[in-house]
Amino acid sequence: MSVLLDVQDLQTRFKVRQGYVYAVNGVSFRLEEGETLAVVGESGCGKSVTMLSLVRLLPPAASIESGQVLLKGADLLQLDQRQLREVRGGQIGMIFQDPMTSLNPFINIGAQMAEPLIYHRGMGKKQALARSAELLEMVGIPDGETRLREYPHQFSGGMRQRVMIAMAMACEPAVLIADEPTTALDVTIQAQIVELVKALRDRSGVAVVWITHDLSVVAGIADRVIVMYAGYVVEEASVDALFEDPRHPYTVGLLGALPSLDGDAHRLTTIGGSPPDLADQPTFCPFHPRCPYAIERCRTENPALEAVADATARGHRTACWVDIRELQSPVVSGS
Amino acid sequence: MTTQELSATSGIELAQASRSNLWQDALARLAANRLAVIGIIPIVLLFFVALFGPTLTPYDFLAQDFTARLDSPSREHWLGTDELGRDVFSRILYGARTAVSVGLVSTAISLVVGLIMGSLAGYLGGRVDILVVWLTDVTRSMPALLLAIVINLTLKVPLEAWMEQLYLETKNTFFRQTMWVDLVLVFGALALIQWPGYARLIRGQILSIRSRNYVLAARALGMPTSRILTRYVIPNAMGPLIVAVSAGLGGAMVLESAFSFLGVGVQLPIPSWGKMISDGLRMWQTHPHLLAGPAVMMAVITVSFAWLGDGLNDALNPRQWK
Numbered sequence: 001m002s003v004l005l006d007v008q009d010l011q012t013r014f015k016v017r018q019g020y021v022y023a024v025n026g027v028s029f030r031l032e033e034g035e036t037l038a039v040v041g042e043s044g045c046g047k048s049v050t051m052l053s054l055v056r057l058l059p060p061a062a063s064i065e066s067g068q069v070l071l072k073g074a075d076l077l078q079l080d081q082r083q084l085r086e087v088r089g090g091q092i093g094m095i096f097q098d099p100m101t102s103l104n105p106f107i108n109i110g111a112q113m114a115e116p117l118i119y120h121r122g123m124g125k126k127q128a129l130a131r132s133a134e135l136l137e138m139v140g141i142p143d144g145e146t147r148l149r150e151y152p153h154q155f156s157g158g159m160r161q162r163v164m165i166a167m168a169m170a171c172e173p174a175v176l177i178a179d180e181p182t183t184a185l186d187v188t189i190q191a192q193i194v195e196l197v198k199a200l201r202d203r204s205g206v207a208v209v210w211i212t213h214d215l216s217v218v219a220g221i222a223d224r225v226i227v228m229y230a231g232y233v234v235e236e237a238s239v240d241a242l243f244e245d246p247r248h249p250y251t252v253g254l255l256g257a258l259p260s261l262d263g264d265a266h267r268l269t270t271i272g273g274s275p276p277d278l279a280d281q282p283t284f285c286p287f288h289p290r291c292p293y294a295i296e297r298c299r300t301e302n303p304a305l306e307a308v309a310d311a312t313a314r315g316h317r318t319a320c321w322v323d324i325r326e327l328q329s330p331v332v333s334g335s
Numbered sequence: 336m337t338t339q340e341l342s343a344t345s346g347i348e349l350a351q352a353s354r355s356n357l358w359q360d361a362l363a364r365l366a367a368n369r370l371a372v373i374g375i376i377p378i379v380l381l382f383f384v385a386l387f388g389p390t391l392t393p394y395d396f397l398a399q400d401f402t403a404r405l406d407s408p409s410r411e412h413w414l415g416t417d418e419l420g421r422d423v424f425s426r427i428l429y430g431a432r433t434a435v436s437v438g439l440v441s442t443a444i445s446l447v448v449g450l451i452m453g454s455l456a457g458y459l460g461g462r463v464d465i466l467v468v469w470l471t472d473v474t475r476s477m478p479a480l481l482l483a484i485v486i487n488l489t490l491k492v493p494l495e496a497w498m499e500q501l502y503l504e505t506k507n508t509f510f511r512q513t514m515w516v517d518l519v520l521v522f523g524a525l526a527l528i529q530w531p532g533y534a535r536l537i538r539g540q541i542l543s544i545r546s547r548n549y550v551l552a553a554r555a556l557g558m559p560t561s562r563i564l565t566r567y568v569i570p571n572a573m574g575p576l577i578v579a580v581s582a583g584l585g586g587a588m589v590l591e592s593a594f595s596f597l598g599v600g601v602q603l604p605i606p607s608w609g610k611m612i613s614d615g616l617r618m619w620q621t622h623p624h625l626l627a628g629p630a631v632m633m634a635v636i637t638v639s640f641a642w643l644g645d646g647l648n649d650a651l652n653p654r655q656w657k
Contacts, residue, residue, distance in 0.1 A: 057554055059546075060460065089557035096555075101548040106570040115566070116556045167556060 004207050005031040005054075005175055010067035012046075012053045012231075022278040023049045023062070025231040028305075031175065036201065036208040038222035038239070040215060040254065044275050046231035047211045051177050055088050072174070090120045093168030093206075097180040099160035103152035109136075110148030113167055120171045135166040139196060158189035162196065169200060176201070177209045182217060194221055215258050219243060224315070227251050230275050230286035233305055234319045241313035247325075248318045249291045285321070293322045361574075364650040371646020374639035381636055384428050385435035392425035396606055405622050415624040417614070423628050430606040430629065434636070437518075437591040437601075438584045441525030446580065448526065449533025456534070457541030467538070471531035480593060483524040487599040491520060517601045521594060525587050536579050540572035547571075574651035581647050585640025592633055608633050 012024035024046045031037050039047045052058050054069050054076060069076040076087060088094075096102050104112055113135065114128035123131065129148060136144035139162040152160060161181060168176060178197065182190035198221055201208055210221055218225055218239065225242045227235040227250060235248040246252050256269035273290045285291070288298035298321055305319040365371055384391065393413075394400075400420035408415045414423040456467035474482075494516050502510035509515075544550060545568065553563050592609025594600030601607045608629040615625030 055555065057551065085557040085559060087557070088555055094552075094555040096548055096552060098548055102552045104549045104553070104567050104571070107566060115553075115558060115562070119559075119562070120557060164552065167552075 002033055003030050004033045004035075004072065005209075006068070006070040007050075007054065008068040008070070010050065010053055010069065011065040012049055012058065012062055013065055014059075014062045016061070019279055022281065023231050024053060025278070025281065026067075027228070027231070027233055029226050029233065029236065031207050031209060033174075034201075034205045034207055035224065036210060036222050038218040038225045039209060039211045039228060040213060040218060040225060041228035042213055042275055044277075045228045047228050048179050049231075050228070051094075051179055051209065051211060054177070055092055055094070056084060057088070057094075086120070089116045089168075089173070090171050091173050092175045092177060093171070093173035094177045094179065095161070095164045095168050095181045098184045099157050099164055099181075100184065102164050103155075103160055105152050108149055108151050109155070109163060112152075113148070113163070113170065116167060116170050131170070132166075135170055136163070138200075139163070139166040139169075140192075141166075157185055158192065161185060161189075161193055165193075165196065165200070169204070169206070172204060173206060175209065176206045177211070179211045180213070181210075182212070182214070190217070197221070215254055227254070230278055230282075232286065232302075232319060234287065235317070236305065237308075237311075237316040237318075238313045241311065241316050245312050245316070247308050247311075247316070247323075248320050249293045249322070249324055250287050251318075252324065253290075285319075293320075293324055295322055297321045361650040365646050368646040368649060370642040371650075374642030374646065377635050377639040378643060381431055381639075382435060384431045388428040388432050392422070392428050394422035394425045396421065396425045396429040397604055398422070398425075405618075405625075407622075408624055414628040415622070417611075417625055423611075423625065426606040426611060427608070427628055427632055430608045430611060430632075433601060433605055433607045434588045434591060437521055437525065438587040441522050441529065441587045441591075442580060442583050444522060444526035445529035445583070446533050448530040450537055452530065453534040453537030454541055457538040457545065464538070467534060471534050474527065474531045479528045479590065480597065482528060483521075483590075483594050484597070484599050486524045486527070487520055487594075490523075491516060494520070514601065514605050517605070521591060521600050524594070524599075525590055528590065529583060529587065532583070533576075533579065536575060537572065540575060541568060544568050544571050577651060578644055578648045581640060582644040585637055585644070588640075589633070589637055 007030070008028045010024055010027045011022070013020040013022045027046070027050050029037065039050070041047050049058070049062065053062075053064050053067075056064070056077070058064070064077060067077065071087065071091060076084070079087065103109070110129050110132055113132035114123075114125060117123045117128035117131055118125065121128075133144035133148055136147060141147055141159060141162055147155075152163075155163065165181075176197070181197075182193050185193060194217060197208065197210075200206065208221075210217070212218060222239045224238050225236070226233050227242075227248060229250050235242070235246070235251045237245075237247075242251065243255065246255055250271070253269070253271040257271065259268060271290055276286055276289075278286060282302050284300060285294070285298040285302055288294040291298065301321070303319045303321050305317050308316040308318050309323070389396075398421060400416065400422075402420070403412065403416050404420045405418060406412050406416040406420075412422050412424065414427065416422055417426070452467050452470070456464040495513060498510045498513070498516060502508070550563060550567050553567050558566075591600055592607065592612065595607040595609030596613040598613070600609055611629040612626060612633065615622070615627075615629065619626040
């Protein structure tokens with residue numbers, strides 16, 4: 001398999017009243033053709049900003065300071081606005097968290113779905129509408145032709161997310177970026193949406209980047225996982241390796257917060273505190289104030305993402321000074 | 336169960352599917368609002384009269400009949416006559432023309448200025464935004480009537496002198512008609528008073544719509560900015576704007592009357608309801624019809640615009656859409 005998307009050393013920061021907030025700090029990852037990559041982490045870890053940076057959909061206060069985003073070898077950060085619009089929707093489809101507000105309430109579903117087809121594919125209006133009806137049926141909305149004439153307020157949340165998925169997939173993109181698409185939905189609808197994306201992926205071969213903070217979703221859909229914290233990738237592994245052999249204390253914490261069906265019922269562990277807003281490039285591990293394994297070095301040096309020693313699977317990397325397997329129980333941090 | 340079967344079992348689903356167009360939807364909601372419908376009738380009449388007033392009036396609004404001064408309402412003069420024997424009904428109909436033209440023109444001017452300033456502030460943000468907001472604050476900090484009086488007092492004389500000079504240069508009698516000076520001053524004053532409201536409304540609309548998810552989603556689909564503006568931002572900003580314009584039209588007419596009442600609006604011989612009210616007030620105890628005619632007219636139109644604006648607000652407010 002060849003590399004489809006290659007992100008290198010991406011840095012994005014936000015201008016705030018006093019200086020900057022560093023939201024994405026040298027994030028690198030690769031996405032191979034047909035692969036599904038999950039990006040996990042708490043709210044505020046830079047997951048969404050990373051993905052918005054890829055297609056430069058950032059709010060005005062944010063700026064990309066360095067890095068490369070190579071899509072099939074072409075750097076998206078160097079494209080002009082026109083070329084960039086071709087990529088958005090054409091090469092990279094996106095779906096967002098809140099389907100209730102992601103559709104324009106003033107135009108009907110058909111006109112809305114036809115827009116990208118007319119714009120990217122140069123279809124006529126009739127043709128675009130016919131294709132839209134097909135797309136609706138493809139995402140499991142029956143009676144597409146009738147529903148095209150309806151407006152967003154006549155659709156439920158799950159239906160709207162299906163419409164969003166259909167629109168994102170309309171121009172057969174190479175990459176589908178799903179930014180927490182199930183977070184705002186009921187659990188039963190969540191499962192349907194996950195299954196739908198899996199089915200579409202298997203049929204079209206689109207590579208998927210699935211942003212989530214729900215590790216149970218990750219297990220069901222992803223091939224590989226990157227864990228983000230404070231704008232850094234702190235661990236990267238295949239999905240099996242991550243669940244069986246997590247090496248970063250943050251990943252361990254996230255897994256500990258996940259209820260499990262087997263084993264004894266016990267109180268779920270939580271990670272105290274919340275991720276920091278970095279006002280500067282840190283000279284410490286950004287996770288150390290919340291880390292039960294923290295040692296002195298964590299306070300003075302920020303670890304880089306490096307291959308895990310004696311990993312069970314290839315491509316397992318983590319950014320931690322401590323080999324947490326050596327420790328039987330977490331040392332109580334002094335801070 | 337398919338959608339059709341669902342529709343067959345529950346009439347609600349079917350009713351919803353048949354309502355397709357949002358504008359039709361809004362219109363239906365407006366038509367269901369009794370006060371708004373009642374309000375529309377005088378407004379339509381007003382515009383009709385403003386357009387065709389001079390051909391409808393039984394008498395010329397300037398025709399003086401000294402044999403019938405200060406007559407009470409009668410078969411010849413439905414609403415009586417004034418001091419100079421002019422037919423009050425004819426003058427009210429002609430005054431509608433003043434009210435409507437002042438309302439429309441001043442609203443149009445302030446809307447255009449407000450649209451430009453508001454969208455500049457909303458889109459560009461930063462210093463432009465701060466400047467525009469500051470300008471609107473400064474303008475709004477001055478009482479409307481006081482501002483109109485200041486404009487009238489400071490600009491009227493130089494403007495008239497300038498027109499006189501133009502007349503001397505061109506010999507075009509158009510420049511001799513000082514009523515145009517009055518109208519221009521009233522339009523200008525009203526526009527100056529009203530544009531900040533529209534500018535702030537539009538700025539707020541653009542700021543809020545620009546950060547909506549559907550705009551982000553449209554950008555993520557690669558839509559060009561012009562398309563996003565025309566298909567996503569502007570239609571969604573229309574509702575509150577229509578409501579504001581409806582209220583603004585009524586407001587402008589009331590303000591014009593207030594100016595005329597205070598003597599800084601349009602001057603004789605153009606009939607203005609405000610001027611008629613102020614004239615009638617001098618002898619309301621002996622000849623109440625002079626006050627009653629224009630005052631009742633004014634009240635009816637003001638209330639009608641308020642009801643229509645209210646109805647539009649309810650019809651176009653997305654929060655009430657189910």
